C-alpha cells in the first residue's frame with residue numbers, strides 16, 4: 154500500500170546541499186515532544202482546522218456523515234469521531250479545513266520531483282525523503298530513491314535513527330547522503346520521553362559511522378530534554394568512541410506547536426525557553442573541546 158504523503162516541498166535549501174525537493178511521509182515510531190512536524194507522527198490522514206479562515210458557511214457539516222463537524226468556538230472537528238476521509242476539506246472553499254496526508258505512488262511523486270531537475274543540476278541539489286520516519290514506508294522509500302537515481306538525481310534521507318539496520322542497508326546503494334538524528338542516550342529517558350530504544354539507536358549510529366555514504370549526524374538542542382549537561386556529555390562520549398568528528402546542532406524553536414494545535418495534537422505543548430546565544434556558544438565549546446567540529450543553526 155502506498156504511504157500518505159503530507160507535503161512535497163520544492164526549492165528547499167535546508168534539507169541537504171543545493172536546491173532540493175523534500176517529500177514528507179506520514180508515520181513515525183518516536184514521539185519527540187518537540188517535533189517540528191507533528192502532522193507527520195500519525196500514519197493516518199488527519200484534518201487540520203484554521204479558524205481564521207472559517208466563514209461559517211457550514212458546507213463541511215452537510216457532507217460529514219460521521220457527525221464529526223462541530224461549531225464550538227474555535228473548534229470545528231470532533232477528533233474522536235473524525236475518520237480523516239477528507240470530504241469536508243473538499244467543500245471548504247476558504248481552505249479552513251485541510252486534509253493532511255494523501256496517498257501517492259512512486260511514479261506520481263517522481264513526476265513532481267523531475268520538474269526541478271535543472272535546478273538540482275545547477276545547484277548540486279536533489280531529492281530528500283523526510284517524515285516522520287521515512288524507513289517505516291520502506292518499499293516506497295526504496296523505490297523512490299531507485300527512481301531518482303535512474304534519473305541521475307542526488308538523494309538524501311532524513312532518519313530519526315530508530316530503524317531496522319538489515320532493511321536500511323538496502324537503501325545505501327541509492328543514497329548520496331544521510332541525515333541521522335542523535336537525541337537522548339540514556340536508555341530509560343529515551344524510552345520514557347521518545348518511546349524509543351536507545352541501544353538499538355546507538356547501534357545504528359555506530360553502523361552509520363562505518364559506511365561509505367556520507368552521514369550528517371544532527372543533534373536537536375531541546376532545553377530539559379536533549380541539551381542537558383548529562384545528555385550532551387553522553388553524546389560526546391559516544392561520538393568520541395565512534396570517531397565521529399563533526400555534527401550539526403539544531404537549536405529548539407517552537408514552530409511545531411502551532412501546527413500541533415491545528416490537528417488537536419496535545420503532545421507538543423512545551424512552551425520552553427529558547428537557548429541563549431551564550432548557552433549555544435558554551436555547547437559549541439563543549440563539543441570543540443572534545444575534538445568535534447559543529448555546524449550550528451541559529
Ligand code: SF4
Pocket residue numbers: 206207208209210211212213214229244245246247248249250
Ligand atoms: S466549510 Fe470551511 S468555511 Fe465553511 S464552516 Fe466549514 S470550515 Fe468553515
Ligand code: SF4
Pocket residue numbers: 200216217218219220221222230234235236237238239240241242
Ligand atoms: S474528515 Fe471526514 S469524518 Fe472527518 S470531519 Fe471531515 S468529513 Fe467528517
